[in-house]
Amino acid sequence: MKRIGLLTSGGDCQALNAAMRGVVKALWFQLGGDQVEIYGFYNGYRGLIYSNYKLLSFSDFSGILTRGGTILGSSRTPFKTIREPDENGVDKVSAMKQNYYKLNLDCLVVLGGNGTHKTANLLREEGLNVITLPKTIDNDLWGTDMTFGFQSAVNIATNAIDCIHTTASSHSRVFIVEVMGHKVGWLTLNAGIAGGADIILIPEIPYDIDKIVDAINMRTKRGSSFTILAVAEGAISKERAAMSKKELKESLAKSATKYPSVSYEIAAEIEKRTGQEIRVTVPGHTQRGGSPCPYDRVFASRLGTKAAELIINNDYGYMVGIVNREITKIPLEDVAGKLKYLEPDATIINEARMLGISFGD
Numbered sequence: 001m002k003r004i005g006l007l008t009s010g011g012d013c014q015a016l017n018a019a020m021r022g023v024v025k026a027l028w029f030q031l032g033g034d035q036v037e038i039y040g041f042y043n044g045y046r047g048l049i050y051s052n053y054k055l056l057s058f059s060d061f062s063g064i065l066t067r068g069g070t071i072l073g074s075s076r077t078p079f080k081t082i083r084e085p086d087e088n089g090v091d092k093v094s095a096m097k098q099n100y101y102k103l104n105l106d107c108l109v110v111l112g113g114n115g116t117h118k119t120a121n122l123l124r125e126e127g128l129n130v131i132t133l134p135k136t137i138d139n140d141l142w143g144t145d146m147t148f149g150f151q152s153a154v155n156i157a158t159n160a161i162d163c164i165h166t167t168a169s170s171h172s173r174v175f176i177v178e179v180m181g182h183k184v185g186w187l188t189l190n191a192g193i194a195g196g197a198d199i200i201l202i203p204e205i206p207y208d209i210d211k212i213v214d215a216i217n218m219r220t221k222r223g224s225s226f227t228i229l230a231v232a233e234g235a236i237s238k239e240r241a242a243m244s245k246k247e248l249k250e251s252l253a254k255s256a257t258k259y260p261s262v263s264y265e266i267a268a269e270i271e272k273r274t275g276q277e278i279r280v281t282v283p284g285h286t287q288r289g290g291s292p293c294p295y296d297r298v299f300a301s302r303l304g305t306k307a308a309e310l311i312i313n314n315d316y317g318y319m320v321g322i323v324n325r326e327i328t329k330i331p332l333e334d335v336a337g338k339l340k341y342l343e344p345d346a347t348i349i350n351e352a353r354m355l356g357i358s359f360g361d
């Protein structure tokens with residue numbers, strides 16, 4: 001008999017349900033339905049801390065392959081304060097351990113991104129058997145070439161750029177499409193290339209506003225009447241990149257009193273320099289919503305079956321990911337606390353430059 005705890009933590013994304021279904025179906029079919037118990041904890045680590053869970057049945061996982069969101073709900077439980085007691089004095093880490101032992105679990109399967117992995121690794125260090133699956137539209141988890149949710153989000157962000165393309169060309173306008181990603185630019189870069197953006201701004205390559213204006217002017221000179229910029233939420237100017245932490249915080253706070261996000265600030269700067277009207281579109285959380293794309297359904301299902309294999313073999317303490325197209329296990333202690341940034345001189349960035357895409361640098 002295997003008794004498994006399951007939870008989804010952090011910002012949601014597509015294919016969370018597909019991944020959980022993958023784990024559970026594989027366990028059920030490999031071990032037999034009477035040899036597996038699945039306890040679903042609601043709303044991320046909160047469910048594990050506050051004992052909010054349900055013993056799930058096979059039918060709970062039926063029909064969810066294509067469903068967005070997560071049947072278990074999710075929440076962010078910041079790692080920074082995980083060791084601090086909550087407002088009622090509850091020791092969160094002890095509570096999670098107690099609930100794990102109370103249910104006599106063999107393993108906790110955690111689906112999450114960066115913050116989630118730090119806590120998962122802490123629980124591993126505390127002696128729990130943990131397996132994790134890499135979810136996030138940001139694709140920024142270290143140790144795996146891809147996270148699930150990413151390809152679905154690329155599709156949505158690309159579609160947003162495609163839609164803007166037609167109206168931008170009708171009206172001869174400069175448009176900014178703001179893509180999710182505060183710290184990394186994987187989503188913006190891929191959607192930007194796929195959508196034929198002319199300028200792509202990502203956190204890893206600080207921009208110079210004059211270089212952006214040069215790129216727009218160059219297009220106008222070549223006879224293009226419109227320009228599309230794909231801008232990551234975390235795009236940063238060269239001046240800000242050179243600031244101290246304190247100065248940066250102050251500068252961003254000041255900007256936030258005037259502009260809803262970085263794209264609006266960039267739009268205002270371009271308008272000031274060119275006299276052109278700039279439009280901004282923010283697809284926002286639509287990028288995390290809706291059905292997973294076929295790639296993510298397959299990918300998440302494959303990750304799920306690998307997680308089941310590890311559980312069957314009592315092989316714990318890993319994130320299941322994909323490396324060089326192979327589904328594989330990566331030690332949790334190697335993953336926790338590290339971000340997978342885009343290298344500014346990555347091949348894909350050089351290829352984008354060869355296509356004439358400007359990074360505003």
Ligand code: F6P
Pocket residue numbers: 011113136137138180181182233288
């Ligand atoms: O980490 C996923 C993500 O969607 C980021 O791309 C985005 O910056 C952030 O979460 C948004 O967080 P929230 O849902 O808390 O607004």
